[in-house]
Amino acid sequence: MSTLTLSKKTTIKTLNNIAACGLDVFGEESYTIDHDSENPDAIIVRSHNMYNMELDENIKAIARAGAGVNNIPVEDCTERGVVVFNTPGANANAVKEIVLTSLMALSRHIFSGVNWAKTLEGEGDRIPALVEKGKKQFIGKEIKGKTLGVIGLGSVGSLVANDALDLDMDVIGFDPFVSVNTAWNLSSNVQRAMTIEELFSRSDYITVHIPLTNDNNGMFNEEAFNMMKKGVHILNFSRGELVNEEDMAAALESGKVDKFVTDFPDENVLKMKNAIPLPHLGASTKESEENCAVMAARQVRDFLETGNIKNSVNFPNASLPYTGKRRVTAFHDNVPNMVGQLTSVLSDDSLNIADMVNRSRGDSAYTMIDIENKVEDTVIPDLEEKIRQIEGIVTVRII
Ligand SMILES: NC(=O)c1ccc[n+]([C@@H]2O[C@H](COP(=O)([O-])OP(=O)(O)OC[C@H]3O[C@@H](n4cnc5c(N)ncnc54)[C@H](O)[C@@H]3O)[C@@H](O)[C@H]2O)c1
Numbered sequence: 001m002s003t004l005t006l007s008k009k010t011t012i013k014t015l016n017n018i019a020a021c022g023l024d025v026f027g028e029e030s031y032t033i034d035h036d037s038e039n040p041d042a043i044i045v046r047s048h049n050m051y052n053m054e055l056d057e058n059i060k061a062i063a064r065a066g067a068g069v070n071n072i073p074v075e076d077c078t079e080r081g082v083v084v085f086n087t088p089g090a091n092a093n094a095v096k097e098i099v100l101t102s103l104m105a106l107s108r109h110i111f112s113g114v115n116w117a118k119t120l121e122g123e124g125d126r127i128p129a130l131v132e133k134g135k136k137q138f139i140g141k142e143i144k145g146k147t148l149g150v151i152g153l154g155s156v157g158s159l160v161a162n163d164a165l166d167l168d169m170d171v172i173g174f175d176p177f178v179s180v181n182t183a184w185n186l187s188s189n190v191q192r193a194m195t196i197e198e199l200f201s202r203s204d205y206i207t208v209h210i211p212l213t214n215d216n217n218g219m220f221n222e223e224a225f226n227m228m229k230k231g232v233h234i235l236n237f238s239r240g241e242l243v244n245e246e247d248m249a250a251a252l253e254s255g256k257v258d259k260f261v262t263d264f265p266d267e268n269v270l271k272m273k274n275a276i277p278l279p280h281l282g283a284s285t286k287e288s289e290e291n292c293a294v295m296a297a298r299q300v301r302d303f304l305e306t307g308n309i310k311n312s313v314n315f316p317n318a319s320l321p322y323t324g325k326r327r328v329t330a331f332h333d334n335v336p337n338m339v340g341q342l343t344s345v346l347s348d349d350s351l352n353i354a355d356m357v358n359r360s361r362g363d364s365a366y367t368m369i370d371i372e373n374k375v376e377d378t379v380i381p382d383l384e385e386k387i388r389q390i391e392g393i394v395t396v397r398i399i
């Protein structure tokens with residue numbers, strides 16, 4: 001349990017390179033951007049691993065300018081009432097473009113072809129003839145008419161699936177948790193795999209677009225490869241840990257997997273025959289970095305200033321139009337009579353409620369209450385303390 005009060009100048013710490021237009025969202029009057037701050041009010045992060053970091057008591061929010069939050073200790077944050085945001089869809093187009101680029105580049109041996117052509121340096125006038133003789137090593141396949149299996153049909157997967165249809169591929173998708181929004185955006189020509197086994201067995205190319213969880217760690221393993229066609233191509237722009245590297249190395253060696261494009265190289269990947277390692281470039285476009293930074297910054301600023309929550313991965317979305325009246329915000333356990341207890345603390349102080357919202361997500365809940373009366377700054381610490389005494393309150397902040 002901790003007290004949350006906005007310091008006069010709110011400090012935002014960044015843990016990676018965050019696009020300047022995102023940081024500009026904060027404005028210099030009320031915010032300081034301090035990359036080295038030890039007690040920031042909020043953090044904006046991309047892929048920096050936060051598991052080994054001490055999280056200061058003052059932190060109220062962490063925003064991932066991007067999609068994957070596996071670098072953030074989300075459970076700890078939830079226990080401490082720290083909201084974790086991400087920016088759904090903000091980098092999806094960038095990933096879609098690199099997936100389609102890779103799909104074609106690997107089918108046409110672009111990577112190995114370029115490397116080979118460079119070895120001809122110094123051959124002078126013989127180069128054109130050597131090229132014509134050597135090009136037969138790089139006879140590719142067209143993707144037209146081949147089957148692409150897309151695992152995960154969220155922001156990235158749905159874009160990939162739709163555009164692969166436009167490239168005349170047959171597309172099968174597997175996503176048992178697909179959202180209604182995505183389903184609406186997905187072409188009806190994307191075939192639905194009822195099981196992942198079906199997708200594995202039918203695909204010439206497989207691309208994966210799901211968040212890393214404890215359940216799917218190592219899901220590309222020997223058992224999975226055994227279900228796939230010989231010579232399948234696999235693309236992983238999601239997370240390295242989805243792949244069992246020992247099994248992948250063996251599958252590449254035997255030719256069961258023809259090529260493996262991955263955005264997550266490590267020592268093992270770099271040793272694999274026919275692996276094509278990219279240096280985590282999926283979201284690395286100017287447009288995507290700016291979209292993510294602006295979206296993350298807006299969500300954090302809105303939360304710090306109004307308590308409203310949008311796109312949190314650990315707390316419910318909650319929004320009340322902000323009228324400038326005093327607002328009590330509290331994270332608490334999702335237990336009965338919490339709203340009753342909160343309102344009685346306020347009524348004991350003769351405070352009248354103008355509006356309120358209460359939302360829950362799993363074991364956690366969040367309540368915002370707007371107070372009709374004028375509440376002086378001097379009484380706030382006392383009011384916060386009374387609310388904090390309610391059993392099950394995690395954090396309280398009066399804005
Ligand atoms: N390489 C990069 O730079 C880069 C960029 C963006 C995202 N990513 C990674 O890609 C992931 C997906 O990104 P997104 O923006 O599409 O996320 P998203 O949340 O919009 O979509 C994820 C989809 O996966 C589905 N899903 C979850 N578990 C599944 C499972 N076991 N089998 C099938 N479907 C499953 C969900 O229902 C959801 O529809 C991110 O979590 C991140 O790890 C990488």
Ligand SMILES: O=C(O)[C@H](O)COP(=O)(O)O
Binds near residue numbers: 065066067068069283
């Ligand atoms: O999950 C994501 O959004 C991507 O992996 C992008 O990571 P990055 O912000 O470090 O480029």
